[in-house]
Amino acid sequence: MNDRLLVGSPAPDFSLLSDTGSTVTLSELAGRTVIVYFYPAAMTPGCTKQACDFTDSLNALRAQGYDVLAISPDKPEKLAKFRERDSLTITLLSDPDRAVMKAWGAFGEKKLYGKVVEGVIRSTFVVSPQGEISYAAYNVKATGHVAKLRKDLGI
Numbered sequence: 001m002n003d004r005l006l007v008g009s010p011a012p013d014f015s016l017l018s019d020t021g022s023t024v025t026l027s028e029l030a031g032r033t034v035i036v037y038f039y040p041a042a043m044t045p046g047c048t049k050q051a052c053d054f055t056d057s058l059n060a061l062r063a064q065g066y067d068v069l070a071i072s073p074d075k076p077e078k079l080a081k082f083r084e085r086d087s088l089t090i091t092l093l094s095d096p097d098r099a100v101m102k103a104w105g106a107f108g109e110k111k112l113y114g115k116v117v118e119g120v121i122r123s124t125f126v127v128s129p130q131g132e133i134s135y136a137a138y139n140v141k142a143t144g145h146v147a148k149l150r151k152d153l154g155i
Contacts, residue, residue, distance in 0.1 A: 030129065030130075035066050038071050038072070038107075041120075042078050046142030056146075071095050073101070123138045123139070
């Protein structure tokens with residue numbers, strides 16, 4: 001199991017391709033508060049629900065100074081189809097070699113239908129303007145997670 005990030009840990013920097021082909025680098029967002037969440041696969045029921053919930057909450061989150069980055073192992077082309085199909089407005093990033101997921105402790109052993117498998121651990125983090133983890137949640141549920149996150153953050 002990869003080490004998990006704790007509140008107060010420095011957020012591991014990354015540069016990933018988005019669904020539009022642009023590169024997003026976390027350190028270039030210094031001075032902003034960024035929600036980074038990891039999900040297993042675009043266009044699956046749970047991941048779609050979570051992405052739509054973040055999209056529906058995006059204006060409220062932005063009004064409170066939050067940016068949202070969603071990371072999966074899907075290629076940018078699939079992410080573009082995901083955005084189009086579900087009218088998503090959050091930033092979708094591709095981590096096909098799972099290096100960023102591993103650095104954030106969001107890839108490793110997990111239980112799936114009672115079996116231990118290796119895969120993406122659905123996780124959500126908040127990165128402070130100073131680049132530190134200010135919120136970390138692993139093994140989150142796709143449904144209802146955004147509402148819980150907003151409650152936890154007081155938004």
